[in-house]
Amino acid sequence: MDHTWFEMKDLRKRKLDNSVWVSLRSQKSVQNDIAFGKNGYKEDFTGHGTLMISVDQRESAEQLSWSDVGIGHSVGLNFVYENYSQSDLYEGENVKGIHLVLDQTFDNNYDNHEWHLHQDLVTNLGLKREGDVWVCPRQGYTEVAKLERNEESEPVNLQIKNQFLKDYLAARNSGLYVTSFFSRDAILETKPPLPWDKDSAQSKNGKDIWEFNILEILEGGFAFGEKIAISHASRTDVDENDDVPDMTAFPTNENVKSEYYEKNFAGKKLYRLIAELWKYEWINPAATSPITLGHEDNIDFYYIVDVIGNKETGNQLKQGGKWLWFKPELASHILSIRGSSLDWYTRDTGKLSCSPSWNIHFGVNEIGLITVYAKDIGRLPSWQQQIWSAHNVAPEGGIGKELYASQVKAEPASTHAPERFLKRVINEINEAFEKQFNIKFFRGHHSVEEIIATINRFRAVDDKGLFSLAKDIARIIIDDIDIESLQKIAIPPKGTKWGSLKTLENLLAIKIPKEKAREITAPLVGVYELRHGDAHLPSSEINNAFDLISVDRTSPSVIQGYQILFACVNNLHIILNMIQNWIDIEVEK
Template identity: 35%
Template structure:
């Protein structure tokens, strides 16, 4: 390796405070080859740290890597005089706490050390441990602290995001003292390319020191020409063959020994090493919005009127602001893509959107142009990261304020309408309840995908023809794909008049038992049309897609958003009609003897 690699000049100049992640505790690195043998190479990076109160900074200024004790495992200690040292406390002198350790390494007698992130830090920042990381739900479940591992699976480090650490330090009135050690070492046949005078160099750094060295060694790392002394001492006065041997205290007369020396020999190789020790302060932030709740000025703005004027989120964060904002409907998909995203419906054109845990749903309305309206304060009160998502979909006002939202906000009236999405959910439940009560089994098989599909079946998904067909595909998965064909066919077997073993045909036969074939076919027609749309993009010619549109009641000339509303309205109406039909079957006579499970002429009396 070249001399520059060992000297690590770029790394030595790079302050940790300017990096994205701070190692709170780390023993990381890479190793290649057999240790201390020709060709061996290692690059090791280590760090330990302690959070220190401002009044104790002087006490730790001169603490070095080697004498800090921070690299040891931690534990609590109870003194005989009644004093107690907590596991997190860092002491230079007994009884004098100068700081706390944010990572505690626990000795494990049956395996590798167990490293814990300080629980006060975890709780203060509202972190949740997940998959070797700590996430912060209040920041869209962002990873703010993480473990790293060696190739053998043992713990290597715990790092924390710099801005999050500094927020915590600010709230506690602390700074972090970070001690780091970096080493790069190789074992090479020659060292002529290293130009350190006499094979050694020492460079003082602003925050530590650097040392480089070239040493002639033998394979195994032994110094060239090293003399080894071997002493062998044994007892001569113990009868080990006795039934119960006894070994008395040692005496000169009862011992013997041998002694020899030898000089190690072998091919000479060169150990080339560069080492840096650094001490750095990670200063607290000036504000603590996460832990202490300090206000952080918003940089997010929104268009607030027809003149295109913009106002800052802080200015809009007022219950009496009296302004509404306009957004692209794709904001719904943006928020639903978040881990905490949720959509609920209040009326046909109003509902609630949630994208951030800890905040109530944002009341939205859909206007005549298909855009989303929201009261300005409802968006302005959100966290800054959440505001930015909304700001990215903010539009110049187009179309009047949502009628139903205006009724709710201005007139205090809730529109007497229901969204087809909400109707669909209720109708699916009603179908199963009716079928279970009257037929003895539910129409739909329970499946853990049901809730996820229901969450995706909404009008905002349709932005073009392809996405409309994708919506139809999920509707088919929610309905046709979940039908219990085995139970339906046992209840209404295939007949010459009504064949087909598919799920839709199976339900159609069950309905036909009391509705008659023609009416059952009419009831199921829209679901058949939706099923056809499912494969429309890949397999159906345009004429057949038009036929499917007609069955579902979709206007081919309408905007994709309006087509989605038409599809979902037809879906809800159809499912509601099926539920009504099943309930009515309890008091309706069979529509046709051909639909009974066994022809009358073949029945036998069983005694």
């Protein structure tokens, strides 16, 4: 076995103050599948105990040892000692601290310990527990704390992201005192080569202590060469046949029988190698508390504000009077964040948000760029500005006519975005068809609603995005048509098999000429063809599909995405109108 594993240089160098994750409490043992006392046994143990302590008590706090702050402290046992002690409070001789993790016991052999993350930390950081993970909704549902359990479901490690811990510590004007104990234990047949001569070694670094020892043992775990002494004592003055046995008499030489003997152990000689490290650290609070107390971040993000590439910081944008331009990919990035949303006001304006509390009014300009009033971006928290700034581009194509109409002229447009009506028109078609024929038009697959939430023009940043958008539109409309129900009304000739679009066309042709029915379904046919566009279809077939939807291929991709959505939603409304007025429509020849 490599001696470096026992030297623990990796653990000695590690600084929790700079770590991404910090263990607030840990008692984790990692073992191989060889039983203790057998050759090849190996165990790696990590223990962490912590206290939150006011920064003005740091000097006193650093006098505390592993036995004071380690994992030997549980809560919930006041009834045993008959004195009340506040479960989260540590009261030492010269220092007071708070346990950010409470280890609750239940005084039985059936229930595992339960670890609780301190409720004040949870509420002030705005955390939500989901299973054994705590997330922060106002920070994009980022994972902040996590509890690890072993195979028996016992808690073994509760960690918190350092950024959030330091923010909370700053709000409390406190630091975190961490005491750690590590041990690495192995049993071998022979002593491995070691860089030190003796069977023991020790080194100190300030308060930290590392120790190493080799112990001679017998296979099974007993110390080599040791004996065990056995002493047995019993009473001789109690008759087991008495109805009421009495053992109140004081034990004496006359009524007590005793014997003593020693036992030697035999077996194969092995060597147990044990390295132990006691380590003490102080984690400093952050300089500010933007999450808990809403302090200003010291991080600046820069944005291009004119055509020659001049940039301003988020703070400078707060002065107002300017607009910013962003690549359309921004929308997909934001919508990948849990808790984000995209809603539409008019055809080319809406609101986009990384989290519910931060809505940004945007516009789409004539080349498909997202435009936003700069002051709104300057007010965003830094984690959101980081996302927006990464998609910022130089001004091009204006700010968008409808955004200008709203924010400058105060005359909002009266147009509508097709994305806003897609789900509604599908539901209305189903309701109208069920009312007219007592059957459903769409099957209503369980994934439809989830897919609809992802459909928007911003996915169409290139041809691949256009084909992907078309595929999802086809899935929620064409693939979901209830062919069997529709063919109860539009009955195919015997021996003829119709697909969903042919069935729809023939349904409409009951009331209108077949050419007109084909014209109404043409955009859906085009979308159905485009769903295979990423499968290397000939360009002529792809162009024909776009022609069926009336897409202008010279327009920017995002505008083409809008045209696809508009054509489909518009023709679905035509179909809806026919179904709603089915009885009153006179059959056209």
